[in-house]
Amino acid sequence: xxxxxxxxxxxxxxxxxxxxxxxxxxxxxxxxxxxxxxxxxxxxxxxxxxxxxxxxxxxxxxxxxxxxxxxxxxxxxxxxxxxxxxxxxxxxxxxxxxxxxxxxxxxxxxxxxxxxxxxxxxxxxxxxxxxxxxxxxxxxxxxxxxxxxxxxxxxxxxxxxxxxxxxxxxxxxxxxxxxxxxxxxxxxxxxxxxxxxxxxxxxxxxxxxxxxxxxxxxxxxxxxxxxxxxxxxxxxxxxxxxxxxxxxxxxxxxxxxxxxxxxxxxxxxxxxxxxxxxxxxxxxxxxxxxxxxxxxxxxxxxxxxxxxxxxxxxxxxxxxxxxxxxxxxxxxxxxxxxxxxxxxxxxxxxxxxxxxxxxxxxxxxxxxxxxxxxxxxxxxxxxxxxxxxxxxxxxxxxxxxxxxxxxxxxxxxxxxxxxxxxxxxxxxxxxxxxxxxxxxxxxxxxxxxxxxxxxxxxxxxxxxxxxxxxxxxxxxxxxxxxxxxxxxxxxxxxxxxxxxxxxxxxxxxxxxxxxxxxxxxxxxxxxxxxxxxxxxxxxxxxxxxxx
Amino acid sequence: xxxxxxxxxxxxxxxxxxxxxxxxxxxxxxxxxxxxxxxxxxxxxxxxxxxxxxxxxxxxxxxxxxxxxxxxxxxxxxxxxxxxxxxxxxxxxxxxxxxxxxxxxxxxxxxxxxxxxxxxxxxxxxxxxxxxxxxxxxxxxxxxxxxxxxxxxxxxxxxxxxxxxxxxxxxxxxxxxxxxxxxxxxxxxxxxxxxxxxxxxxxxxxxxxxxxxxxxxxxxxxxxxxxxxxxxxxxxxxxxxxxxxxxxxxxxxxxxxxxxxxxxxxxxxxxxxxxxxxxxxxxxxxxxxxxxxxxxxxxxxxxxxxxxxxxxxxxxxxxxxxxxxxxxxxxxxxxxxxxxxxxxxxxxxxxxxxxxxxxxxxx
Numbered sequence: 001x002x003x004x005x006x007x008x009x010x011x012x013x014x015x016x017x018x019x020x021x022x023x024x025x026x027x028x029x030x031x032x033x034x035x036x037x038x039x040x041x042x043x044x045x046x047x048x049x050x051x052x053x054x055x056x057x058x059x060x061x062x063x064x065x066x067x068x069x070x071x072x073x074x075x076x077x078x079x080x081x082x083x084x085x086x087x088x089x090x091x092x093x094x095x096x097x098x099x100x101x102x103x104x105x106x107x108x109x110x111x112x113x114x115x116x117x118x119x120x121x122x123x124x125x126x127x128x129x130x131x132x133x134x135x136x137x138x139x140x141x142x143x144x145x146x147x148x149x150x151x152x153x154x155x156x157x158x159x160x161x162x163x164x165x166x167x168x169x170x171x172x173x174x175x176x177x178x179x180x181x182x183x184x185x186x187x188x189x190x191x192x193x194x195x196x197x198x199x200x201x202x203x204x205x206x207x208x209x210x211x212x213x214x215x216x217x218x219x220x221x222x223x224x225x226x227x228x229x230x231x232x233x234x235x236x237x238x239x240x241x242x243x244x245x246x247x248x249x250x251x252x253x254x255x256x257x258x259x260x261x262x263x264x265x266x267x268x269x270x271x272x273x274x275x276x277x278x279x280x281x282x283x284x285x286x287x288x289x290x291x292x293x294x295x296x297x298x299x300x301x302x303x304x305x306x307x308x309x310x311x312x313x314x315x316x317x318x319x320x321x322x323x324x325x326x327x328x329x330x331x332x333x334x335x336x337x338x339x340x341x342x343x344x345x346x347x348x349x350x351x352x353x354x355x356x357x358x359x360x361x362x363x364x365x366x367x368x369x370x371x372x373x374x375x376x377x378x379x380x381x382x383x384x385x386x387x388x389x390x391x392x393x394x395x396x397x398x399x400x401x402x403x404x405x406x407x408x409x410x411x412x413x414x415x416x417x418x419x420x421x422x423x424x425x426x427x428x429x430x431x432x433x434x435x436x437x438x439x440x441x442x443x444x445x446x447x448x449x450x451x452x453x454x455x456x457x458x459x460x461x462x463x464x465x466x467x468x469x470x471x472x473x474x475x476x477x478x479x480x481x482x483x484x485x486x487x488x489x490x491x492x493x494x495x496x497x498x499x500x501x502x503x504x505x506x507x508x509x510x511x512x513x514x515x516x517x518x519x520x521x522x523x524x525x526x527x528x529x530x531x532x533x534x535x536x537x538x539x540x541x542x543x544x545x546x547x
Numbered sequence: 548x549x550x551x552x553x554x555x556x557x558x559x560x561x562x563x564x565x566x567x568x569x570x571x572x573x574x575x576x577x578x579x580x581x582x583x584x585x586x587x588x589x590x591x592x593x594x595x596x597x598x599x600x601x602x603x604x605x606x607x608x609x610x611x612x613x614x615x616x617x618x619x620x621x622x623x624x625x626x627x628x629x630x631x632x633x634x635x636x637x638x639x640x641x642x643x644x645x646x647x648x649x650x651x652x653x654x655x656x657x658x659x660x661x662x663x664x665x666x667x668x669x670x671x672x673x674x675x676x677x678x679x680x681x682x683x684x685x686x687x688x689x690x691x692x693x694x695x696x697x698x699x700x701x702x703x704x705x706x707x708x709x710x711x712x713x714x715x716x717x718x719x720x721x722x723x724x725x726x727x728x729x730x731x732x733x734x735x736x737x738x739x740x741x742x743x744x745x746x747x748x749x750x751x752x753x754x755x756x757x758x759x760x761x762x763x764x765x766x767x768x769x770x771x772x773x774x775x776x777x778x779x780x781x782x783x784x785x786x787x788x789x790x791x792x793x794x795x796x797x798x799x800x801x802x803x804x805x806x807x808x809x810x811x812x813x814x815x816x817x818x819x820x821x822x823x824x825x826x827x828x829x830x831x832x833x834x835x836x837x838x839x840x841x842x843x844x845x846x847x848x849x850x851x852x853x854x855x856x857x858x859x860x861x862x863x864x865x866x867x868x869x870x871x872x873x874x875x876x877x878x879x880x881x882x883x884x885x886x887x888x889x890x891x892x893x894x895x896x897x898x899x900x901x902x903x904x905x906x907x908x909x910x
Binding site: 168170171173174175176177178179180184188189192193195268269 | 596622627634636647648649650651677693
């Protein structure tokens with residue numbers, strides 16, 4: 001008995017320690033914000049801060065708005081109308097998730113800039129000179145908003161689609177009985193009911209927009225993330241960088257609150273009764289119209305940039321640049337594999353600790369470590385750098401005194417720092433899967449195993465892990481792809497001269513070598529399609545449940 | 548008010564209802580009773596206008612709203628529907644839910660009508676509450692209020708009490724009935740629950756095998772069932788085997804010829820005159836074996852009777868005890884006796900069959 005209790009509490013102790021470890025960077029940012037340095041702030045306020053605030057807010061709201069419009073309209077059309085090609089659209093509509101914002105950004109830059117195919121075509125066709133016509137500048141704040149909306153709308157779409165398809169057919173019948181037109185029904189009933197879900201999706205898209213580094217850096221738009229990066233990399237001022245990070249976190253926390261509140265609301269709003277709305281068959285011109293309308297976002301958000309990338313990668317890439325491709329591809333694969341396994345294993349232990357002893361402490365730490373998804377990679381990187389750098393200095397001092405030997409940056413300058421940052425950023429992705437999976441295992445399974453003499457560890461190995469295989473696999477895949485795509489934290493924390501696909505793609509693009517950047521980019525995009533397939537299957541499952 | 552004539556409904560090639568004919572007068576409450584999956588919800592949806600009809604017609608106030616080639620738009624029919632799961636809008640409070648169907652009216656008028664409806668169902672205090680803050684019974688009242696607020700010509704109720712617990716169900720059903728009656732609303736409800744049908748409805752139709760087996764009052768259904776299915780489905784009872792014989796009027800001597808058409812049913816429990824309508828229909832001839840319906844209340848407890856039956860089962864029902872009896876090892880009989888006639892299993896007591904309505908079917 002005592003032995004069992006101790007083993008159980010070993011998992012609790014793990015979750016407390018691991019929770020503290022992963023929470024450390026959060027605390028660092030939090031406290032640095034409160035160790036307010038007036039001199040730094042005065043300088044920041046006089047120079048860059050107003051620009052950072054206005055650009056970051058405009059970016060976040062712009063993307064929130066764009067993603068909401070695209071995601072909601074798509075979800076409404078796809079749930080309510082049955083048109084030719086609907087199944088294809090349902091699958092394709094999520095594809096932009098595989099397209100990282102920084103990649104779509106430089107792809108469109110290449111497509112639309114002065115020497116790009118479109119402007120060349122315009123000049124050729126209308127016989128115009130360089131100054132004779134006006135063309136919108138992609139590399140701008142509005143360009144960033146549009147492009148990020150194009151790849152982030154699936155966040156809204158996924159949640160809105162589920163919300164719309166859960167709405168009972170009866171609601172529409174009530175409106176029909178009351179003589180309320182379909183359009184009015186949409187605004188009075190369908191949209192208000194889906195509002196919490198849409199808000200949740202919009203908040204997630206806005207978090208991603210605030211977290212973005214690659215796009216805004218490439219476009220030269222000064223936001224918090226680029227500011228933090230420059231303050232640290234350019235000026236080496238970690239103090240100012242972490243104060244800026246803290247400021248950015250204020251906005252992020254507001255979004256987290258909006259998200260959590262909306263999720264709670266949507267539980268009140270879900271009716272879960274009766275048959276869900278039936279899709280209306282639309283044929284002929286109208287059907288084609290809806291198909292075209294629905295394929296526009298995916299065309300601009302995925303197909304066009306993908307084709308451009310593929311063309312560049314296949315025909316224009318300089319072969320001499322290929323020489324180091326295997327190296328950074330391997331680096332990426334290694335990093336993503338180690339990261340995914342570590343993160344998923346940690347998530348599993350958290351979930352299992354909660355299952356063994358569902359205490360407030362464990363749940364609290366799980367909530368804490370799930371916050372990382374909302375934090376920008378740049379912020380996490382600073383939060384990781386500060387304590388690890390301190391630890392490395394102390395370590396070197398200590399070994400120097402005792403052994404007359406300096407090991408160098410053991411923690412902050414190695415892959416360790418990267419994995420640490422990934423664990424914070426992607427823990428919630430893994431936890432979502434392990435928590436949902438472990439809840440599906442009936443409590444009687446645990447009791448049976450307990451009665452038959454298994455210790456908690458044996459139970460984890462013999463019962464839970466085998467039953468969770470599917471959840472663990474999908475969690476690993478999701479985290480793998482997320483790490484592969486991750487740019488800002490990798491950029492800040494990577495060991496010297498250590499390149500990954502994402503870093504290489506970004507660096508080549510920043511050096512205006514767009515064509516050479518295509519190969520690492522398209523690799524990321526292709527691997528990124530895997531989780532989209534899984535997601536499509538899951539969504540179909542949800543929809544079938546309510547059909 | 549509501550006239551359904553020779554109505555046929557189907558899903559694709561699968562027939563759901565055939566040649567259904569029922570009608571309701573203004574202010575009457577009708578009920579369609581049937582096991583789940585018998586097509587009663589489909590009928591309701593056809594009346595509301597959510598489904599088109601294959602043959603026959605539906606008219607409301609002498610205007611055809613649906614026939615084989617025509618379907619009046621739902622909103623034009625002036626029909627209110629109370630859905631099985633209520634389908635209240637979770638993002639609107641009670642007042643907004645009730646006023647939802649009144650958006651064509653001016654704001655003040657809509658508010659007035661909604662207030663009236665809410666008052667009618669006794670929810671004045673819960674006006675600004677949201678559906679998730681209400682109990683099941685209150686949600687039900689809101690659903691009724693929303694359906695009757697626009698003053699519909701016809702109110703349809705789809706299994707209105709099925710999601711409530713039995714105690715509440717009974718209380719609410721009589722209350723809802725009095726509201727409907729008081730407002731002189733014509734209503735049609737569908738249910739699989741007989742007690743609900745008996746408590747609410749003036750006229751009841753039983754659906755079986757895609758057809759309405761009988762359209763009549765609860766009394767008719769119970770005492771004069773038109774088909775064997777209804778006899779079996781409605782209320783309790785057993786069939787006992789009978790033989791059709793011919794006797795001279797009040798005489799003990801059997802006759803061969805049946806010129807005077809006086810046919811009798813000979814049973815273990817006595818002899819009963821075959822009612823005239825069976826003779827008119829030439830349903831039976833002398834020598835036929837038939838089965839006769841015996842309701843538990845037809846079989847009386849009578850100590851002096853020579854017929855003694857053995858108790859093989861009993862269930863106490865307060866004022867009465869329902870006995871399961873066996874007579875000469877024959878088919879079991881059901882007898883509803885006042886509960887002070889307390890007999891244990893294995894005991895015997897005298898019984899006497901008194902049938903007011905002789906109902907029999909071919910064996």
